[in-house]
Structures are given as C-alpha cells and as structure tokens.
Amino acid sequence: MRAIVISAPGGPEVLVPCTMPVPVPGHGQIVIRVAWAGVNRPDALQRAGAYAPPPGASPLPGLECAGHVAEVGPGVTRWAIGDAVCALLPGGGYAEYVATNAAHALPVPEGMSLREAACLPETCFTVWSNMVLRGGLGAGERFLVHGGSSGIGTTAIQIAKALGARVFTTAGSDEKCLACLALGAERAINYRTEDFVDVLRAEGGAQLILDMVGGSYLPRNVRALADDGRLVQIAFLTGPKVELNFAEVMMRRLTITGSTLRPQSDLAKARYAAELETHVWPMIARGALRPVMDSEFPLEDAAGAHTRMESSGHIGKIVLKVE
Ligand SMILES: NC(=O)c1ccc[n+]([C@@H]2O[C@H](COP(=O)([O-])OP(=O)(O)OC[C@H]3O[C@@H](n4cnc5c(N)ncnc54)[C@H](OP(=O)(O)O)[C@@H]3O)[C@@H](O)[C@H]2O)c1
Numbered sequence: 001m002r003a004i005v006i007s008a009p010g011g012p013e014v015l016v017p018c019t020m021p022v023p024v025p026g027h028g029q030i031v032i033r034v035a036w037a038g039v040n041r042p043d044a045l046q047r048a049g050a051y052a053p054p055p056g057a058s059p060l061p062g063l064e065c066a067g068h069v070a071e072v073g074p075g076v077t078r079w080a081i082g083d084a085v086c087a088l089l090p091g092g093g094y095a096e097y098v099a100t101n102a103a104h105a106l107p108v109p110e111g112m113s114l115r116e117a118a119c120l121p122e123t124c125f126t127v128w129s130n131m132v133l134r135g136g137l138g139a140g141e142r143f144l145v146h147g148g149s150s151g152i153g154t155t156a157i158q159i160a161k162a163l164g165a166r167v168f169t170t171a172g173s174d175e176k177c178l179a180c181l182a183l184g185a186e187r188a189i190n191y192r193t194e195d196f197v198d199v200l201r202a203e204g205g206a207q208l209i210l211d212m213v214g215g216s217y218l219p220r221n222v223r224a225l226a227d228d229g230r231l232v233q234i235a236f237l238t239g240p241k242v243e244l245n246f247a248e249v250m251m252r253r254l255t256i257t258g259s260t261l262r263p264q265s266d267l268a269k270a271r272y273a274a275e276l277e278t279h280v281w282p283m284i285a286r287g288a289l290r291p292v293m294d295s296e297f298p299l300e301d302a303a304g305a306h307t308r309m310e311s312s313g314h315i316g317k318i319v320l321k322v323e
Contacts, residue, residue: 002322003060003095004302009049012306015061015094017299023058023092023099025073028266030102032085036118036296037093038064039305039318040151041235042262046091047306053091054263061302062093063262066108066118067323076102084108086117088125088269090262094302096322103270106277109284119291119317123155124280125272126234126261127210131156132163133275134257135208135232139164144196144206144224146213148188149176149315152234154292156210157183159280162288168206170196172312179315183292200224208232215239225254233258292316 007016025031043061045051053059066086069079079085079102087105092098108117131137131145137160145156148169160167161184169180170191177188189196197220200206205226211217214236221231222244231254249256261269283289294314297305299322309318 001096002299004062004299005060006047009047012047012303012310014047015302015306020095022097025071025076025099027073028075028102029073029099030069030076030079030085030087030105031071031073031097031099032065032067032087032105033070033323034065034093034096034098035067035114035323036065037062037095037299037320037322038119038122038151039302039309039320040064040122041309042122043094044306044309051262057090057262058092058098060092060094062091062095062098063089064118064121065089065093065098065322066114066120069105070097073102078102079105084114084117086114086120088121088261088273094299094320101266101270103266104273106273106281109281112284115296115319115321116291116293118319119151119293120284122261123151123291123317124159124276125269126152127156127159128276128280129261129272130232130234130259131160131208131210132279133272134259135210135230137163137165137208140166141207142166142168142200142203142205142226143208143210144168144170144200145210146170146196146217147237148180148185150212151317152212153180154183154316155289157185158289159283161185162283165208168196168200168203176315179292196220197224205229210234213237215242218242219244222248222254222256225252227252228254230255230257234260294318296321
C-alpha cells in the first residue's frame with residue numbers, strides 16, 4: 001500500500017511517500033481502506049519528534065480517517081466488509097489501509113461525505129472527553145475555548161453551543177473571530193488586540209476553560225475563571241512551565257486538570273466512542289455540528305498539509321485525499 005513515513009524527526013519535508021505491506025487485523029480490530037485522513041496538530045508534534053506513538057501503535061502518522069471496512073478481525077461482530085466508517089486510530093492514518101480497534105469506529109453520519117467524516121474522530125473524542133466528561137460543561141455555563149478557529153476549537157464551539165452553554169473564544173485574527181461567531185460563539189476575542197481576562201471577568205468569569213495554549217495563559221486562565229471554575233488543559237503550544245500562585249486555586253476553589261487522548265486505554269476510547277454515538281451523532285443529524293473544512297491535499301503531499309497547519313493560516317480542518 002501507499003503510505004507516508006516520518007523519515008527522521010524534523011520539518012514537513014521529512015514526511016516521505018513509500019510503499020509497505022497492508023496491515024492484518026488482530027483480535028477485535030478492523031482494517032479500513034482509507035478514503036480520507038484527517039490532519040491534526042499532534043501529527044506535527046510526532047513528526048518533529050516531540051510526541052512518540054504509544055507502545056504497540058503504528059509509527060506512521062495519522063490519528064483519524066474515514067473509509068470502508070476492508071477486513072474484519074476475529075471477535076468483531078459490529079462491522080462487515082464494505083461498511084462506511086470513520087475511526088479514531090492509534091496512528092497509521094496516512095496510508096491506504098489502517099488497522100484499528102473495532103470499538104473506536106463509528107458509522108459515517110447520514111448524509112455526510114467521507115471527506116467530512118474523516119475530520120470528526122480526533123476532535124470529537126478530545127472535545128467530548130475533556131469538555132464534557134472531565135470538564136463537566138453544563139447548559140447556561142460560560143465556557144471559554146482558546147484557539148477557536150482550530151480543528152479542536154471549531155468542534156468545541158459547536159458542541160458547547162448545542163449543549164446550551166454560552167461560548168467565548170479566542171483567535172489570532174478578525175477573520176478567524178468572524179468564523180467563530182458564525183459557528184455560534186457569543187463572543188470571539190482577537191487575542192492580539194484584546195485581553196480575554198478582561199472580557200471574561202466583565203461577564204463574571206468562565207465556569208469552564210478548555211486551553212491548548214498554556215505558558216503565560218495559565219495564570220491568566222486562573223484569573224479569568226469564576227469561583228469554583230474548572231480549567232482543562234489539552235496542550236501547551238507555548239510551553240508547560242510557568243509560575244503560578246496556587247493560593248488562588250485554593251481560595252476560589254478552582255480545579256485544574258487535563259488529559260491527552262492517544263495514550264489512554266482501548267476501553268476508555270471505546271467508552272468515548274459510545275458516548276459520541278449517543279450524544280454527538282444526534283447533534284450532527286440535526287445539523288448542530290459539522291466539521292469546518294479548511295483545505296485538502298493528496299496523500300503524497302502530506303508535507304504540504306503540515307506546512308499549511310503550521311502556517312496557522314487555516315480555519316478548521318485539513319484533510320488528506322487517499323483514495
Ligand atoms: N489532549 C489531546 O488529547 C489533544 C488531542 C488533539 C489535539 N490536541 C491539541 O489541541 C490543539 C489544537 O489541535 P488542532 O489539531 O485543532 O490544531 P490547530 O488547528 O493547528 O490549532 C492550533 C490553534 O492554536 C491557536 N493558538 C496558537 N496560539 C494561540 C494563542 N496564544 N491564543 C489563542 N489561540 C492560539 C492557533 O490559532 P492562531 O493561529 O489564530 O493563534 C490555532 O487555531 C493542539 O495544541 C493539539 O496538540 C490535544
């Protein structure tokens with residue numbers, strides 16, 4: 001099969017086309033013939049040598065895809081050859097075929113293209129598990145998500161809105177802010193010209209913040225939280241180390257937590273998949289959630305896709321056309 005390997009840690013140019021054997025499904029796995037593969041920021045971190053695949057995972061990049069079931073492993077009852085699925089992957093999505101746990105696949109939503117469906121798993125699993133299961137977002141709460149125009153951000157805005165939250169977000173340009181407002185954010189803050197702390201404090205503080213920026217945002221997030229507020233950290237784009245006065249955490253009963261998806265157990269991911277099918281797939285069916293598509297690249301030009309992502313010019317998701 002055609003695939004993309006990381007030839008050495010480095011820039012986008014280390015993503016090199018190659019051919020390799022088609023994977024064989026293990027117990028409880030399916031092999032998917034990939035039509036489209038989603039591109040995510042963690043792929044760029046892996047390419048740069050800063051995010052190693054967990055033990056046993058494919059060393060190829062690619063955390064999500066959509067396509068058709070090509071082979072079914074022993075013990076799999078839900079899927080049959082030919083079924084259209086989108087799936088969370090332990091790696092290996094930048095290829096014509098990929099093996100994954102059968103319980104991490106979901107049906108392609110009715111009326112949705114494979115191109116769009118390929119963009120659902122990584123962001124939906126991450127947003128639901130962190131914003132709802134870990135962060136406990138409730139209807140009517142003031143919710144701040146940083147990086148509102150990112151793949152994660154565009155998904156978080158729509159799901160939070162569908163849950164009845166009041167959505168605040170940050171982005172790096174007025175154009176990106178407009179895109180966030182169109183998705184349902186009540187207020188989009190251009191962080192280059194406005195201070196999100198001031199905006200949120202004027203509203204009484206955020207009850208929940210979902211942050212991928214870290215660094216100097218950590219103490220500022222603490223200031224932007226309402227009493228009893230929660231901060232969920234899903235990345236540290238500007239670094240994980242910072243000086244913080246924890247007395248405020250204690251005095252205002254704040255919660256700081258976070259998680260990464262990839263190293264979690266197969267069982268945990270299967271539970272998230274079941275949650276998504278129950279709660280998020282109906283949002284898609286009623287038109288409350290749709291992936292925001294930025295651009296597409298052929299599989300062979302995965303390097304171009306990474307260059308686009310790292311330029312930060314994108315709004316929403318970047319996909320690789322594999323079939
Ligand atoms: N924990 C997990 O399991 C998990 C899973 C998936 C992704 N992630 C993380 O989630 C983040 C988003 O992933 P993605 O795939 O959606 O990538 P992406 O589309 O490239 O998003 C990165 C975003 O960060 C924004 N940003 C950078 N500096 C910022 C700042 N100072 N203030 C506000 N926003 C800022 C960028 O917007 P501007 O260019 O406008 O600044 C961009 O929209 C990444 O850091 C990724 O590693 C975590």
